[in-house]
Amino acid sequence: MAEPIAAFDEMLGAEGPRPAYADYAHWFEQETPLKLRAKAREAENFFRRTGITFNVYGDAAQTERLIPFDIVPRIIAAREWAKLSRGIEQRVRAINAFLFDIYHRQEILRAGRVPKMLIAQNSAFLPQMIGVTPPGNVYTHIVGVDLVRTGADEFYVLEDNARTPSGVSYMLENRETMLQMFPELFTRVRVRPVSNYPKLLRRSLAACAPKACKDRPVVAVLTPGIHNSAYFEHAFLADQMGAELVEGHDLRVVDGRIAMRTTCGYRAVDVLYRRVDDDFLDPLNFNPQSLLGVPGAFDIYRAGGLTIANAPGAGIADDKAIYSYMPDIVEFYTGETPILRNVPTWRCAEPQSLKYVLEHLAELVVKEVHGSGGYGMLVGPAASHKELAAFAAKLKATPDNYIAQPTLALSTVPILARSGLSPRHVDLRPFVLVSPNTIDITPGGLTRVALRKGSLVVNSSQGGGTKDTWVLED
Amino acid sequence: MLGKTAGGLLWMARYLERGENTARLVDAGLRIALTRSAASEEEWTSVLATAGAQARFAEIYEKVDGPSVINFLLRDRDNPSSVLSVIESARNNARLVRTALTREAWEAVNVCWMTLREALAVRMSNDALPNTLRTIRQQNALVRGAMHGTMLRNDIYNFVRIGTFLERADNTARILDVKYYVLLPSVSLVGSSLDNAQWETILRSASAERAFGWLYGGETTPLAVADFLILDRRMPRSLAFCCAKLVDNLHHLGLEYGDRRQCHDLAEALHGRLTGRDIQTIFEHGLHEFVLDFIADNNALGRLIETDYRFNG
Numbered sequence: 001m002a003e004p005i006a007a008f009d010e011m012l013g014a015e016g017p018r019p020a021y022a023d024y025a026h027w028f029e030q031e032t033p034l035k036l037r038a039k040a041r042e043a044e045n046f047f048r049r050t051g052i053t054f055n056v057y058g059d060a061a062q063t064e065r066l067i068p069f070d071i072v073p074r075i076i077a078a079r080e081w082a083k084l085s086r087g088i089e090q091r092v093r094a095i096n097a098f099l100f101d102i103y104h105r106q107e108i109l110r111a112g113r114v115p116k117m118l119i120a121q122n123s124a125f126l127p128q129m130i131g132v133t134p135p136g137n138v139y140t141h142i143v144g145v146d147l148v149r150t151g152a153d154e155f156y157v158l159e160d161n162a163r164t165p166s167g168v169s170y171m172l173e174n175r176e177t178m179l180q181m182f183p184e185l186f187t188r189v190r191v192r193p194v195s196n197y198p199k200l201l202r203r204s205l206a207a208c209a210p211k212a213c214k215d216r217p218v219v220a221v222l223t224p225g226i227h228n229s230a231y232f233e234h235a236f237l238a239d240q241m242g243a244e245l246v247e248g249h250d251l252r253v254v255d256g257r258i259a260m261r262t263t264c265g266y267r268a269v270d271v272l273y274r275r276v277d278d279d280f281l282d283p284l285n286f287n288p289q290s291l292l293g294v295p296g297a298f299d300i301y302r303a304g305g306l307t308i309a310n311a312p313g314a315g316i317a318d319d320k321a322i323y324s325y326m327p328d329i330v331e332f333y334t335g336e337t338p339i340l341r342n343v344p345t346w347r348c349a350e351p352q353s354l355k356y357v358l359e360h361l362a363e364l365v366v367k368e369v370h371g372s373g374g375y376g377m378l379v380g381p382a383a384s385h386k387e388l389a390a391f392a393a394k395l396k397a398t399p400d401n402y403i404a405q406p407t408l409a410l411s412t413v414p415i416l417a418r419s420g421l422s423p424r425h426v427d428l429r430p431f432v433l434v435s436p437n438t439i440d441i442t443p444g445g446l447t448r449v450a451l452r453k454g455s456l457v458v459n460s461s462q463g464g465g466t467k468d469t470w471v472l473e474d
Numbered sequence: 475m476l477g478k479t480a481g482g483l484l485w486m487a488r489y490l491e492r493g494e495n496t497a498r499l500v501d502a503g504l505r506i507a508l509t510r511s512a513a514s515e516e517e518w519t520s521v522l523a524t525a526g527a528q529a530r531f532a533e534i535y536e537k538v539d540g541p542s543v544i545n546f547l548l549r550d551r552d553n554p555s556s557v558l559s560v561i562e563s564a565r566n567n568a569r570l571v572r573t574a575l576t577r578e579a580w581e582a583v584n585v586c587w588m589t590l591r592e593a594l595a596v597r598m599s600n601d602a603l604p605n606t607l608r609t610i611r612q613q614n615a616l617v618r619g620a621m622h623g624t625m626l627r628n629d630i631y632n633f634v635r636i637g638t639f640l641e642r643a644d645n646t647a648r649i650l651d652v653k654y655y656v657l658l659p660s661v662s663l664v665g666s667s668l669d670n671a672q673w674e675t676i677l678r679s680a681s682a683e684r685a686f687g688w689l690y691g692g693e694t695t696p697l698a699v700a701d702f703l704i705l706d707r708r709m710p711r712s713l714a715f716c717c718a719k720l721v722d723n724l725h726h727l728g729l730e731y732g733d734r735r736q737c738h739d740l741a742e743a744l745h746g747r748l749t750g751r752d753i754q755t756i757f758e759h760g761l762h763e764f765v766l767d768f769i770a771d772n773n774a775l776g777r778l779i780e781t782d783y784r785f786n787g
Contacts, residue, residue: 050577051569051584226570235572245573250478261477263629263783264731 008151008411009423010074020077020472023189028072028421036416039181040071046180052173054460055229068465069174070415071181074426074447078474084147084155084430085441087339090330092143092432092439095162095317097333099139102316103129113328118321123370126278126313128285132302134311136208136436141273141309142201143432144168144445147340149411156343156408158427160326162318163310164275167446167466168431169233172197172240174446174468190473192443197431198240200442204435205241205271205309212257212305213270219243220260222251222274224292234275243273251294257305258297271307272297278312320403321347321369344406348399357404358395361388364404366395379456381407410456413467415449425450427458428469444469475574480633481785482571486583487637489564490614493557493590495645496547497610499524502678504603506671507540517675518543524652524679527555544603549594557610558594561587574630582620586613629730632723633783639723640776643716646703647772649679650765657696657761673699680711700761701753713768717745720775727783735782740775744768 011017017025044066047053053064076084101107102119103126109116119125144165146158175194179186202219209217223234225247238245250260251269259266274281280290285298300306316322322329324345330338346353346364357364361380368376378391395402412423430445447467448458458464503521507514518538522528527546530553535542549558565587572580593609625631650657656672673694677683686694686702706712721741728734747768756764780786 048588049581049585051580226566231569235569239573243573244476244479246476247478250476261784261787263475263477263480264733265784 007409007423007425008149008154010149010411010413010426011072011421012414012423020075020080024073024075024185027185027188033420036071040416043069043071043177043181046177047173050173051232052169053232055227055231067170067460068451069177070449070451070465070467071178072414072416072421073178073468073470074413074428074449075470075472076444078472081443081471083339085443087155088145088430088432088441089439090334090336090339091145091157091160091326092140092434094326094330094333095143095160096137096139096434098329099162099311099314099317100133100137101333103132103313108329108332111332113332114322114325118325119316122316122319122321124313124315124319126316128298128302129311129313134208135210135304135307138208138309138434138436139311139314140317141205141208141311141434142168143434144429145432147428147430148343148408149426149428150409151411155340157326157340158343159323160318161429163277163315165429165431166230166233166275167429167448168197168442169236170466171431171442171444171446171469172236174466178468189470191470192473194442194444197433197442198237200433200440201237201273202241202243204433204438204440205273205307207435207437208307208309209270210301210304210307212268217270218268219271219273220246220269222246222248222272222276222293224276224280228275230275237273244269248290248292248294251297253294253296253300256300256303258294258300269306271309273309278315281308281312319370320367324403343408346404348395348402348404353404354395354399357402358392361392361395363407365407366391366402366404369401369403379407407456413447413449415451415465415467422453424453425456425458426467443471475629475633477784477786479571479574480629480783481780482567483574483630483633484637484640484779484785486564486567486571487634488641489560489567490583490586490617491638491641491645492555493560493564494611494614495642496525496555496557496560497607498681499649499679500544500547500603501607502675503543504540504600505678506675509671514540520652521547524648525555526648527553530554540600541597545597548606549597557590561590576620576624578620578624579617582617586617589613627726629727632727632730635723636720636779639716639719640772640779642711643713643720643772644769646680646711646713646716647765647769649676650700650703651762651769654762654765657700659696659757670694676703682709682711685709697753697757700757704756705748705751705753714745714748717741717748721745724779737775737778737782740771740778744771744775 011021047066047069053066055064098108108114109119140162142165144161144167146161147155148158149155171194205219206217219241221234221238221243223231223245225231235245244260246260251258254266257268258272259268276292279287280292282293282295282298283290284295297306298312301308324342324347326342327338346357348354348357357366364380366378380388410425410427413426414421415424426447426449428445428447431442433440447469449465449467450456450458450463451465452463455463499521503517506517515538518540522531522543525547531546534552535546546553547556550556551559553559565583568575568580568583590610590613593606598606621634653672653676673696674683676699677686680703682702690698702709702712704713707714707718709715724738724741728738
């Protein structure tokens with residue numbers, strides 16, 4: 001299967017620990033493996049006790065699982081972070097400008113920088129949003145930008161999650177756990193805190209209150225319910241923000257507003273932080289089968305009676321077909337050169353690219369344009385001859401459906417394995433909050449780690465775990 | 475607060491209380507079965523009746539005996555009122571209302587669930603039983619303590635308390651409903667060892683035997699037992715105590731919300747029936763009728779609270 005690839009290790013260079021890890025490595029040497037392993041078990045107990053779990057669909061016996069947590073932190077130097085966060089901010093600004101444009105005058109299409117048909121034929125484009133301006137012009141209140149690293153100064157954006165990115169509760173609880181496990185370590189290494197994320201989230205949601213809101217904005221988190229895989233996170237965020245956690249059946253339209261049923265009658269909601277997809281938001285306007293949403297919510301939204309975060313239709317910005325145009329999009333709206341790099345992408349719709357992809361299929365990763373979660377994907381280096389041939393046939397039949405990218409040598413960070421420190425591939429999802437006047441990026445984010453040796457798959461459903469992510473103080 | 479949340483809090487508390495009460499019933503049943511093995515089947519039948527689970531039991535088991543009843547009441551997932559089932563329901567409700575609970579309160583419920591799930595994972599021997607029952611009581615005490623020590627005294631807390639006392643009042647009344655006849659003067663042979671044992675069981679089912687002994691100095695009479703469980707305000711499982719708490723917690727809700735709803739009237743009426751009474755007149759008017767009326771009205775109060783505070787719509 002996966003061949004070991006020569007990857008950049010973030011902790012250990014040729015001459016020992018890199019500068020960002022110097023203090024940590026020094027501390028680590030003084031600890032005994034026995035004690036550290038005991039701490040790892042303690043951390044697991046902590047997660048179980050607190051109920052930090054995700055639900056597994058179709059698994060009757062054990063419906064709740066822990067995401068494995070590794071106690072070796074992923075450390076990012078202040079200087080590295082400064083550059084990353086500038087790049088992220090630039091990208092997120094461009095995404096919001098793009099969304100406004102694409103649902104209004106569509107200048108970027110007129111200028112020919114993005115092909116018209118990529119929008120017109122895209123199911124992530126929501127015609128209902130044309131001409132609708134969300135409060136404060138904010139489309140993506142919360143963004144999770146997936147980054148991977150391949151070298152000392154080489155970061156790539158793998159994906160922009162502009163719909164309902166998840167995982168922020170793990171970022172917060174991982175830090176909480178580390179603080180409880182290793183209080184003394186934090187006195188030696190100065191790490192930038194992440195704990196004010198919920199407060200900032202509330203503030204930035206409140207800053208986007210609709211015009212119908214006259215008082216202190218009422219914020220609610222809309223969850224599909226207790227059986228959703230991310231229910232813990234929905235409850236966690238509502239709790240930390242001091243917002244109500246509502247389901248569709250708690251809400252209805254009352255006097256031109258969306259209102260929640262309280263013990264004292266119906267009360268209007270100003271900002272709905274929804275953790276359900278566009279399609280399920282409102283059975284009258286979108287999927288009529290949906291039981292998760294609120295009939296009429298979209299009409300109230302359009303009339304300025306409600307803010308929905310993220311805005312319906314924001315998904316067009318993180319579509320895989322659009323992704324390859326992101327450098328152009330950043331340049332078009334900011335007038336600057338993109339700070340963060342895109343992974344080179346071949347659009348199979350273009351004959352030249354298709355030819356290249358077919359010739360190099362065994363080296364590439366091929367993705368379905370509208371797929372997500374790794375479905376319908378080919379990882380060339382891991383595929384058999386038969387699989388490659390079958391995929392080549394699919395590519396020739398419907399080239400428009402695919403994009404291809406090189407297989408990246410993701411950087412590694414050590415985990416605490418039975419034999420001691422052992423490198424594993426990681427990625428990084430920083431969380432970005434957008435409000436009308438500011439963009440807040442929490443230092444660090446969620447580091448996902450492929451726990452199987454040599455594996456490049458960091459998804460929690462496929463043997464991935466998480467790490468606490470440290471950004472060092474300047 | 476969301477209506478759904480109020481409902482979740484109330485039911486979380488009811489399920490927690492129910493689990494603890496069931497453990498107590500098993501404890502009392504076990505005691506009498508060990509000391510008087512001849513009458514044990516009858517005793518386990520009345521334990522099932524008190525738990526309101528006779529019909530469900532008969533569907534699953536062929537005959538009433540100690541091991542079956544214990545298994546059914548403590549760990550049978552096919553019994554929605556088994557301790558294992560109710561702690562799962564309590565924890566599900568806690569998950570639903572996670573935002574209304576303090577971290578300590580939620581953790582206590584979660585740990586209670588984890589601990590009991592493990593303790594009740596396999597059929598237990600009679601030797602292991604006392605320890606398991608102790609664990610159930612202890613875990614519930616930890617939950618109660620975490621709530622008492624960390625929760626704001628607002629509507630959240632009041633709904634939790636209302637759930638506790640609705641369930642507890644129902645439980646004490648059910649104990650009386652099943653055993654009332656041993657307290658009646660017409661049937662009781664004063665001083666016989668049989669009735670003494672039955673009276674003890676009643677007290678034990680409500681964890682009241684020590685307190686009773688302490689207050690009455692070993693002088694056990696049916697009238698005193700009934701008085702203690704129905705009218706004594708010092709006794710935290712008596713009907714009068716539970717009703718006073720219900721009135722109290724509803725009153726606080728009324729203050730916080732600035733209104734009075736139908737359930738306030740019913741709670742006060744129910745409480746009124748237990749104030750200024752003496753146990754003699756209750757016996758004269760019929761103990762069983764009194765208990766049956768109480769159970770019906772207590773249920774009605776639960777339903778009224780549910781609609782008054784819009785749990786479901």
